[in-house]
Amino acid sequence: MSEELVGNCLVAQSGGPTTVINASVAGVVSEALNNPCIEEVYGGINGVLGILKEELIDLAEESQQNIRGLRFTPASALGTCRFKLKREQDYERILEVFEAHNIRYFFYCGGNDSQDTADKISKLAQKKNYELRVIGVPKTIDNDLVTTDHCPGYGSVVKYICTVIRECALDHEAMGQHDLVSIMEVMGRNAGWIAAGATLAKGKDNAKDAPHIILLPEVPFSKDKFIEDVRDVLKKNKYCLVVVGEGLLDKDGNYVANSTSSQDAFGHQQLGGVGDFLASLVEQNLAVKARSSKLGIGQRAAAQCSSQTDNDEAFMAGGAAVKAAVAGETDKMVILVRSEGENYECETSLAPLSEIANGVKEIPADWISEDGISMTAKFIKYCQPLIQGEVEVPYDNGVPAYVRLSKRRVRKVLDSHDFE
Amino acid sequence: MSEELVGNCLVAQSGGPTTVINASVAGVVSEALNNPCIEEVYGGINGVLGILKEELIDLAEESQQNIRGLRFTPASALGTCRFKLKREQDYERILEVFEAHNIRYFFYCGGNDSQDTADKISKLAQKKNYELRVIGVPKTIDNDLVTTDHCPGYGSVVKYICTVIRECALDHEAMGQHDLVSIMEVMGRNAGWIAAGATLAKGKDNAKDAPHIILLPEVPFSKDKFIEDVRDVLKKNKYCLVVVGEGLLDKDGNYVANSTSSQDAFGHQQLGGVGDFLASLVEQNLAVKARSSKLGIGQRAAAQCSSQTDNDEAFMAGGAAVKAAVAGETDKMVILVRSEGENYECETSLAPLSEIANGVKEIPADWISEDGISMTAKFIKYCQPLIQGEVEVPYDNGVPAYVRLSKRRVRKVLDSHDFE
Numbered sequence: 001m002s003e004e005l006v007g008n009c010l011v012a013q014s015g016g017p018t019t020v021i022n023a024s025v026a027g028v029v030s031e032a033l034n035n036p037c038i039e040e041v042y043g044g045i046n047g048v049l050g051i052l053k054e055e056l057i058d059l060a061e062e063s064q065q066n067i068r069g070l071r072f073t074p075a076s077a078l079g080t081c082r083f084k085l086k087r088e089q090d091y092e093r094i095l096e097v098f099e100a101h102n103i104r105y106f107f108y109c110g111g112n113d114s115q116d117t118a119d120k121i122s123k124l125a126q127k128k129n130y131e132l133r134v135i136g137v138p139k140t141i142d143n144d145l146v147t148t149d150h151c152p153g154y155g156s157v158v159k160y161i162c163t164v165i166r167e168c169a170l171d172h173e174a175m176g177q178h179d180l181v182s183i184m185e186v187m188g189r190n191a192g193w194i195a196a197g198a199t200l201a202k203g204k205d206n207a208k209d210a211p212h213i214i215l216l217p218e219v220p221f222s223k224d225k226f227i228e229d230v231r232d233v234l235k236k237n238k239y240c241l242v243v244v245g246e247g248l249l250d251k252d253g254n255y256v257a258n259s260t261s262s263q264d265a266f267g268h269q270q271l272g273g274v275g276d277f278l279a280s281l282v283e284q285n286l287a288v289k290a291r292s293s294k295l296g297i298g299q300r301a302a303a304q305c306s307s308q309t310d311n312d313e314a315f316m317a318g319g320a321a322v323k324a325a326v327a328g329e330t331d332k333m334v335i336l337v338r339s340e341g342e343n344y345e346c347e348t349s350l351a352p353l354s355e356i357a358n359g360v361k362e363i364p365a366d367w368i369s370e371d372g373i374s375m376t377a378k379f380i381k382y383c384q385p386l387i388q389g390e391v392e393v394p395y396d397n398g399v400p401a402y403v404r405l406s407k408r409r410v411r412k413v414l415d416s417h418d419f420e
Numbered sequence: 421m422s423e424e425l426v427g428n429c430l431v432a433q434s435g436g437p438t439t440v441i442n443a444s445v446a447g448v449v450s451e452a453l454n455n456p457c458i459e460e461v462y463g464g465i466n467g468v469l470g471i472l473k474e475e476l477i478d479l480a481e482e483s484q485q486n487i488r489g490l491r492f493t494p495a496s497a498l499g500t501c502r503f504k505l506k507r508e509q510d511y512e513r514i515l516e517v518f519e520a521h522n523i524r525y526f527f528y529c530g531g532n533d534s535q536d537t538a539d540k541i542s543k544l545a546q547k548k549n550y551e552l553r554v555i556g557v558p559k560t561i562d563n564d565l566v567t568t569d570h571c572p573g574y575g576s577v578v579k580y581i582c583t584v585i586r587e588c589a590l591d592h593e594a595m596g597q598h599d600l601v602s603i604m605e606v607m608g609r610n611a612g613w614i615a616a617g618a619t620l621a622k623g624k625d626n627a628k629d630a631p632h633i634i635l636l637p638e639v640p641f642s643k644d645k646f647i648e649d650v651r652d653v654l655k656k657n658k659y660c661l662v663v664v665g666e667g668l669l670d671k672d673g674n675y676v677a678n679s680t681s682s683q684d685a686f687g688h689q690q691l692g693g694v695g696d697f698l699a700s701l702v703e704q705n706l707a708v709k710a711r712s713s714k715l716g717i718g719q720r721a722a723a724q725c726s727s728q729t730d731n732d733e734a735f736m737a738g739g740a741a742v743k744a745a746v747a748g749e750t751d752k753m754v755i756l757v758r759s760e761g762e763n764y765e766c767e768t769s770l771a772p773l774s775e776i777a778n779g780v781k782e783i784p785a786d787w788i789s790e791d792g793i794s795m796t797a798k799f800i801k802y803c804q805p806l807i808q809g810e811v812e813v814p815y816d817n818g819v820p821a822y823v824r825l826s827k828r829r830v831r832k833v834l835d836s837h838d839f840e
Contacts (some may be wrong), residue, residue, distance in 0.1 A: 049596050080596065082595075163724055164722075167718060168718055170437075175502075293714065298584050303587060304587075387819070390815055397804065
């Protein structure tokens, strides 16, 4: 046990929301309150953006219902951002805010860009001899962080997509018409983890179940093979349900559908439109009707259809971050570790922030079937446990009773900072 | 009590599926089995299409789990169709099938086109002196059938859309960015009932809650007013969430977005694309980012997010149809009647099929606010009770355990019929 560090803690959220990132904040807050060395429990508004602006809230002032409500409330209750810290003076400003409010523990929930930011903040603190412990909490529906078995947020989006596929499949089956091609575009950027997870919508031993074709960014798209694959499915089925990851690439590594050239602050291309593209491809090449749907941001916010396993692990990751920091750890991210046994069990451990910041976890090649459009038993074994259990969302007057924090602001003590 | 009519019954489903049309079939089957005058309980595959082909199944052979499972399984378990009977010989074929299988009770779950078909079958039976009792079971998410207070299927689609709006609204709020316009296109054809229902996503006394603008086909669309309305919302809010009914019309009664000219068998135009249209309109006229989403057929299949009230009423309507027919009624559709009191209560009654076939129920003018983009308290009072209660869907291995009927076919006794 390292020397006790007494001071305040700050938790913030970054990047695209998920259904369980608030559960991680609840985990941080609950565990922080157990540790006397942590005096005040603050939240940063809109990630580093709010910290730059010295916009902090007092999380210990929130009602217990509110903190409990975070367990089932989607999106980022503290607010989030896609703002990238670029200038040295911005990093220094962050430290200045930390110092002014005696922040000694910083917990940042986010993906690899966010963990990179956390890492740089920590390095600067070390350089300046400001004692600070920084622990990342993993978050991304894309499931592409290295070192962790999987990412909180992933299981829930897969569960939601599988539910929608089952429901839409029943609808397609019910219609008298034949030869419908239904394309469902899902998130995941350059990684096919989410699209791959759709395979869990299939029943046991039922090869005819939807989805019939899964298109992953990991498998270069060939128009001719796709048309052939659709034709094959329609020989055996009344309809063909295709799931496609938004970042589908051709053999040269270019986006198959690049309807827009807009980029976010991290230089990621804003993707979309591949579903529509495939639908017109089908209609042009086969005498069948094609429809596309794009689940959009609803898929990362569908808390009423989220995974209890995912939710529990997100909460556990938040708590583990606090425990690690109090025990003297810093510059690490909490990771999820799957036990070796036959039955699924999951524990937390730690990995260096720098490692997470610079890696992207890919789907192992032997988890994708040789046909390039379905997943092997290895993938199913990996993914199946992550969608188990249903989060019970309370309802009020017929709609989910999600909570909003009361967000009592911490008084600013610094001059404002010109950060743009 | 009229003379007892002994024979078999047939139930079939028609038109677009809903989350509760199977609950109506479960209601028919459960009640049919209570009445000794009903000997066999048959289901027609794909509505009139299957009856023409003499494709009947024996519903009494289904397991009890299967019939219970219909209570929470979306889409049309018997299969459905949009096939329109046009020729005299097709109507005669239907009667021939009925006669061959001693069908004396016919229950047809569907909207106004389906009730029109049921009415014509009944009239032909009377002409031919074939004793047949025909009772319609109301079904449509569009909520546009006359004489009934509301339609089974409507409450569930509204509950689902309100849930998605709450979830997406939290996601929009969480983002650091300002000035996002989010457009959500919903079903409903020429009626705005579904779009109107989205108003229930707003919290009590919270005018700032989404949706901020509701565009109904009942209110002629003006581009200039729309841009002004969006601008007004963005003065007060970080984002503006717009819900639009797919059948939005301009002042001349033309579809605002008519991206396709395809029509279904009843001559209804297949709608879609108004969300994308509005998004580009916003981006062209205001310096803001606009996104559109189209919930698609998922909205009529989202059983895991459906209304218990709606489900109970759909089941009740199925049972009421059987009771009415056994009591000697025919040529009627079951309707839902709301009691006069302060507390919501709903009973069934009957209305003539011919009346339903020829009418379309419109939203009363004073249920739409004067601003043309929101609903009055009268609408809220009407709609609020319909989304109460949550259907509990059982899960298997992380995904909803919806049922498929085993569909044991009734042996054909007739020659095949050339129906097209």
